Amino acid sequence: MPNITFIDYQGAERAINAASGDTVMEVATSNDVPGIDADCGGACACATCHVYIDSAWVEVVGAAQDLESEMLEVAEGVEANSRLACQIVITDEMDGLIVKTPESQF
Numbered sequence: 001m002p003n004i005t006f007i008d009y010q011g012a013e014r015a016i017n018a019a020s021g022d023t024v025m026e027v028a029t030s031n032d033v034p035g036i037d038a039d040c041g042g043a044c045a046c047a048t049c050h051v052y053i054d055s056a057w058v059e060v061v062g063a064a065q066d067l068e069s070e071m072l073e074v075a076e077g078v079e080a081n082s083r084l085a086c087q088i089v090i091t092d093e094m095d096g097l098i099v100k101t102p103e104s105q106f
């Protein structure tokens with residue numbers, strides 16, 4: 001069961017056991033992780049699930065696809081390691097994944 005750690009902009013950490021096959025957004029919203037609103041419910045149409053992938057995990061998580069990249073253009077504070085949490089499907093290889101939530105979503 002992969003363990004995902006969410007770190008907010010103030011440094012508060014929440015480690016959550018996730019199920020492979022769920023998205024990072026689903027894990028966050030079902031565990032009341034602040035800073036991920038997911039207004040569109042995971043349809044890649046709102047960008048309110050914007051997260052930063054910890055540098056050690058960028059390669060494992062992979063790059064955004066075209067539609068996700070277009071949505072990220074409307075998010076605030078986008079960086080090279082930005083992703084939309086609803087587009088990240090958790091795999092066993094992501095055990096230990098660290099994502100950070102942007103201040104703009106609090």
Ligand code: FES
Pocket residue numbers: 025037038039040041042043044045046047048049071084085086087
């Ligand atoms: S939940 Fe809307 S884009 Fe991810």
